[in-house]
Amino acid sequence: MWNSFLGKRIKGCGYAIKGAWTLIKTEPSIQVQTVIAILVTIAGFYFEITSNEWMFQIFAIGLVMSIEGINSAIEEIADFVHPDFHNKIGVIKDIAAGAVFFAAIVAIVIACIIYIPKF
Numbered sequence: 561m562w563n564s565f566l567g568k569r570i571k572g573c574g575y576a577i578k579g580a581w582t583l584i585k586t587e588p589s590i591q592v593q594t595v596i597a598i599l600v601t602i603a604g605f606y607f608e609i610t611s612n613e614w615m616f617q618i619f620a621i622g623l624v625m626s627i628e629g630i631n632s633a634i635e636e637i638a639d640f641v642h643p644d645f646h647n648k649i650g651v652i653k654d655i656a657a658g659a660v661f662f663a664a665i666v667a668i669v670i671a672c673i674i675y676i677p678k679f
Contacts, residue, residue, distance in 0.1 A: 580629075587632050589660075590625065597621045600671060607678045617674060620667035627663040631656040 583590045604617055634656040638649045 583629050583632060587628075589628050590632065593621075593625050593628055597625065603675065607675065609674055613674045616670050620670040624660070624663045624667045627660050631660045 584594055600617060600621070604614060609617065635653055638652055642649050
C-alpha cells in the first residue's frame with residue numbers, strides 16, 4: 561500500500577508534518593511567528609473580521625511562516641556545506657533573511673489594513 565500513488569502522498573504528508581513540527585520545536589524565529597499567528601487569529605475572532613479579511617490574514621500567516629521555514633532550511637544547508645565563516649555564505653544567509661523581511665512587511669501591511677479601521 562505504501563508504494564502506491566496514494567501511499568506515497570500520505571508518507572509525504574507525514575514528512576511535511578514532521579518538518580513543520582521540527583521547525584516549531586527548534587527554530588526561535590518560527591516560534592515567534594507562531595505566537596504572532598495565534599495572536600492575530602484571536603484578534604480576527606475578537607474583531608469579527610470578514611471572510612475576505614480572513615483570507616488575506618491566513619495568506620499572510622502562511623507566507624511569512626513558509627518563507628521563514630525556507631530561510632531556516634537555507635541556513636542549515638549553508639552551515640552544513642561550510643560550517644566556518646565565509647563571506648559568500650553570509651551573503652546567501654542575508655538574502656534568505658531579506659526574503660523573510662519582505663514577507664513580514666507584506667503581513668504587517670495586511671494587518672494594518674485589516675485592524676487599523678477596527679480601532
